[in-house]
Amino acid sequence: xxxxxxxxxxxxxxxxxxxxxxxxxxxxxxxxxxxxxxxxxxxxxxxxxxxxxxxxxxxxxxxxxxxxxxxxxxxxxxxxxxxxxxxxxxxxxxxxxxxxxxxxxxxxxxxxxxxxxxxxxxxxxxxxxxxxxxxxxxxxxxxxxxxxxxxxxxxxxxxxxxxxxxxxxxxxxxxxxxxxxxxxxxxxxxxxxxxxxxxxxxxxxxxxxxxxxxxxxxxxxxxxxxxxxxxxxxxxxxxxxxxxxxxxxxx
Ligand SMILES: [Zn+2]
Numbered sequence: 001x002x003x004x005x006x007x008x009x010x011x012x013x014x015x016x017x018x019x020x021x022x023x024x025x026x027x028x029x030x031x032x033x034x035x036x037x038x039x040x041x042x043x044x045x046x047x048x049x050x051x052x053x054x055x056x057x058x059x060x061x062x063x064x065x066x067x068x069x070x071x072x073x074x075x076x077x078x079x080x081x082x083x084x085x086x087x088x089x090x091x092x093x094x095x096x097x098x099x100x101x102x103x104x105x106x107x108x109x110x111x112x113x114x115x116x117x118x119x120x121x122x123x124x125x126x127x128x129x130x131x132x133x134x135x136x137x138x139x140x141x142x143x144x145x146x147x148x149x150x151x152x153x154x155x156x157x158x159x160x161x162x163x164x165x166x167x168x169x170x171x172x173x174x175x176x177x178x179x180x181x182x183x184x185x186x187x188x189x190x191x192x193x194x195x196x197x198x199x200x201x202x203x204x205x206x207x208x209x210x211x212x213x214x215x216x217x218x219x220x221x222x223x224x225x226x227x228x229x230x231x232x233x234x235x236x237x238x239x240x241x242x243x244x245x246x247x248x249x250x251x
Pocket of ligand 1: 148152207208211
């Protein structure tokens with residue numbers, strides 16, 4: 001044994017996760033090519049090797065861990081793990097947290113606001129996910145908590161969460177702002193009329209608009225493409241993916 005072996009902390013060799021089984025259990029990954037699926041598994045393993053997975057009152061099975069990791073790396077399939085440099089820990093909690101915050105309005109009136117948090121993503125902080133909300137993720141239904149929260153992380157790589165992540169090569173921030181602002185404005189007007197074409201939550205803040213449209217991009221691209229085609233186009237350029245070609249037609 002060398003000095004180096006003495007000094008290096010020993011890592012228990014962990015048994016490989018059931019990646020193939022996890023891939024087969026997640027419909028949104030089925031249209032990927034074999035090489036893309038292979039790359040996704042490598043990135044998923046890399047994510048779990050580099051981020052601490054803290055389980056508070058929950059214990060994910062190896063299959064659940066693999067499913068979590070594969071969905072987490074879907075957005076960065078062509079970007080690489082560096083894009084998740086903004087956090088070091090994923091914390092799983094059993095149920096969404098209900099929080100009571102005191103807020104003050106413009107007239108100085110203080111009131112208590114109750115909000116339910118299924119996931120949270122703070123600048124430089126850990127990613128917090130409620131396991132009960134993850135169970136349904138992975139289908140073509142327009143919702144995905146993991147992708148939603150990780151989109152906030154990508155957004156915050158460019159500073160505050162404002163719906164504008166760092167641009168990829170060849171992209172123009174002015175065009176991104178133009179297309180997202182127009183769609184966000186439309187979403188807000190229609191949400192006020194109770195006629196929002198996508199989840200009204202997207203109208204609450206530009207960062208939530210990006211997170212909700214990115215969820216749709218990966219889990220119901222047809223809807224996003226129909227409603228906000230310019231946003232869909234920007235996201236294809238950012239993620240270098242075109243999920244519309246993967247989404248199966250349903251009757
Ligand atoms: Zn959000």
